[in-house]
Amino acid sequence: MALNLVEARQQLHSADLDEDDAFRLLADIGAHGAFVDRDEARELLIRFLARRDELSTPLHEILQGLVREHGLFPYLRDIAELPTADRLAFEMHRPTPAVGDDVVFHAEQAAVYERLMSGENVILSAPTSFGKSLVVDAILAAGRYRNAAVVVPTIALMDETRRRLAKLADRYKVITHGSQRRGERNLYVMTQERLLELGDIPDLDFFVIDEFYKLDPHHSDDRSVQLNVLFHRLLSTGAQFYLLGPNIASITGGTSERLRASFVNTGFTTVVTDVDRVHADAAELPDALATVCxxxxxxxxxxxxxxxRVREVTQWLVDRGVGAGNLHPVLGQVADWVGQAYHPDWYVGKALRHGIGVHHGKLPRALAHHIVRLFNDGRLPYLLVTSTLIEGVNTSAKSVIVLDNKIATKKYDYFTFSNIRGRSGRMFRHFVGRVVVFNPEPHAADLTVDAPILSQPDDVADEILIHLPEAELTPRSKEQLRPYLEQTLLSLQTLRENKGVPLSWQLETADQITSDRRRWMRTLAWNGTYPTSAQVRDLAPLLFTLTGSGNAVRTAKQLGARVNMLRSQQGDFKALVEQAVSRGTSADDAMESELEFLRNWAQFKIPTAFAAVEKIANDALSADRFTASSTAVFANELENLFLPPFAAVLEEYGLPVSLTLKLRHQLDLGRASGLDEVLDRLREIDVPPSTLGPFEREMLADTQRTL
Structure with missing residues (x-):
């Protein structure tokens, strides 16, 4: 009789599984995999692995055989007792040289690894639990490349990747920041913006783009422009490449034809997921969510x-007692530290006392890292997140509750839902993940990825086309670029150098400058290295033209005021929050507003605008033989939030600014010649100051472990 999948799943989920039933199920799984559907059989086999410790010894041997048959070599046990052929197969799936004593590939990982080791370019689409990144580690561990780059979409993922690859420090100088010195053999782990900021792309032998679907603007945001520009430059090096991402069905023809690569599309997974639907209207939602939690x-x-929404939902759960009781003692320490370092009334600290953590794009980077670490360690029971955690950062979630079906105000598509769903379950820890959804699942759809810098579709952005050599432009693309080629305000070189700034905004800025030359020559000529507060205010309209508006900065006047406020407080975040609170803003609103300004504006948008306005002014006013004051030093100070050197950068390494300032004398920040020197001093701290609290000592130790 054919295997009934629903009944088999129910039986494996039930409390009792006697030996006869287990034997029949194993036999049925073997037959189903051999004659019907290997993917369905593998799913049941993984469910069985979750209960392997309940089996008698004879059944263990059968289970081992099926694990071997389905290529799940990492799940084999008692290797020394396996038959010789099975032991040989097991060892054949271990990368050489070994990444670690316990690292063995499953069958499809090994196939991808062999393709890369043979020199092929590989584009891999595979589920979250496939282990795509482990293949990166193994390829780099082989040490065959002199210079390699791993491009990741976020700084959070950059830090996670750096920590993971720290074990290769004997083979590569791992570089995440432009101020670091180059070594004989270098591994650049950076976002697309940071790698482009290096100027000339290093002479690479190999590069990786993680979450490569973000090349396609239809599945990304305006940062896809930068990623496309970088991708084109990386391809021009002739280096071998590995592009990886989840749930991608195909590469569009125009892109595929330009890439000499093997496209591997697999659904092979090492965990399985159960999806349940909960029906609740808006009024019932808080109670229903608490019940599910x-x-x-x-x-x-x-x-x-x-x-x-995270803040709102946190309050729901706190009010209903979710997470309370029998909590790990560290959570009280973390909550105390959050109150001291940021603000005692911030809901993030209060939530931690109830066993609830949060993770979103408005958290300090170091705090976000440590909250995820506590969750992965099993010391923090619940974690409320937005899409920022879905983009590659690994978690050990057993269950995922999908409360909302939107990202901000836009409904997510099937691809994004699949990405969220894929966060449940974890190899070796949770064989069977559970996903609970409060909204209908989006309709299944194949995801096709296009790299517009290669295919030049009709809707390709001007900012992408401007970076292509004329010989590569199609006739239609040349026509699209004609307004920029024929205008006389700015040279193509200037338009290209201001990467990340829309071309129309650059031309608008140039037009403002040339329309009132005397005013802007006066504003852009500083007496010293830095502009005065008045000059920042006067320059704000040009900067605002180059940044656009947003929640944290709605007007040019506000932009200038916030830069000057940050400067006057020398980056004292607590003082900025207290000022906002004293004006009647709630602690939660003040925290989120200040954090958004610091992360998105002070550390990125406005420094980019300062650099751009200098280039634009020098170009637009070249006939007047005018040279604007250099904005580089002030922009760098702004990017570092006017803090002591490298204090803001160390946030990326898991060291909060407040903790760095307590270590400033041991780190000797004021006299450091570069980030490498600071990191060396950080490694050497073996007696932390007595002023550090218990959680600060833990954060310091965690950072030092991965340097």
Whole structure:
């Protein structure tokens, strides 16, 4: 009789599984995999592995055989007792040289690894639990490349990747920041913007683009422009490449034809997922969510559409006692530290006392890292997140609750839902993940990825085309670029150098400058290295033209005021929050507003605008033989939030600014010649100051472990 998949799943989920039933199920799985559907059989086999410790010794041997048959070599046990052929197969799936004593590939990982080791370019689409990054580690561990780059979409993922690859420090100088010195053999782990900021792309032998679907603007945001520009430059090096991402069905023809690469599309997974639907209207939602959280228990991740929604949902759960009781003592220490370092009334600290952590784009980077670490360690039961955690950062979630079906105000598509769903389950820890959704699942759809810098479709952005050599432009693309080629305000070189700034905004800025030359020559000529506060205010309209508006900066006047406020407070974040609170803003609103300004504006948008306005002014006013004051030093100070050197950068390494300032004398920040020197001093701290609290000591030790 044919295997009934529903009944088999129910039986494996039931409390009792006697030996006869287990034997029949194993036999049915073997037959189903051999004659019907290997993917379905593998799914049941993984469910069986979750209960392997309940089996008698004879059944263990059968299970081992099926694990071997399905290529799940990492799940084999008692290797020394395996038959010789099975032991040989096991060892054949270990990368050479070994990444670690316990690292063995499953069958499809090994196939991808062999393709890369043979020199092929590989584009891999595979589920979250496939282990795509482990293949990166193994390829780099082989040490065959002199210079390699791993491009990741976020700074959070950059830090996670750096930590993971720290074990290769004997083979490569791992570089995440432009101020670091180059070594004989270098491994650049950077976002696309940071790698482009290096200027000339290093002479690479190999590069990786993680989450490569973000090349396609239809599945990304305006940062896809930068990623396309970088991709084109990386391809021009002739280096071997490995592009990886989840749930991608195909590469569009125009892109595929330009890439000499093997496209591997696999659904092979090492964990399985159960998806349940909960029906609840808006009024019932808080109670329904609390009930589900109670059922799923510790190790539960809750997806919310936005940071304000995270705050709202946190209050729901706190009010209903979710997470309370029998909490790990460290959470009280963390909550105390959050109150001291940021603000005692911030909901993030209060939530931690109830066993609830949050993660979104408006958190300090170091705090976000340590909250995820506590969750992965099993010391933090619940984690409420937005899409910022979905983009590659690994978690050990047993269960995922998808509360909202939007990212901000836009409904997510099937691809994004699949990405969220893929966060449940974890190899060796949770064989069977559970996903609970509060909205209908989006309709299944194949995801096709296009790299517009290669295919030049009709809707390709001007900012992408401007970076292509004329010989590569199609006739239609040349026509699209004609307004920029024929205008006389700015040279093509200037338009290209201001990467990340829309071309129309650059031309608008040039037009403002040339329309009132005397005013802007006066504003852009500083007496010293830095502009005065008045000059920052006067320059704000040009900067605002180059940044656009947003939640944290709505007007040019506000932009200038916030830069000057940050400067006057020398980056004292607590003082900025207290000022906002004293004006009647709630602590939560003040925290999120200040954090958004610091992360997105002070550390990125406005420094980029300062650099751009200098180039634009020098070009637009070249006939007047005018040279604007250099903005580089002030922009760098702004990017570092006017803090002591490298204090803001160390946030990326898991060291909060408040902790760095307590270590400033041991780190000797004021006299450091570069980031490498600071990191060397950080490694050497073996007696932390007595002023550090217990959680600060833990954060310091965690940072030092991965330097």
């Amino acid at each position: 109670g059922e799923t228990g510790p190790g539960t991740l809750v997806f919310c559409k936005s940071p304000p």
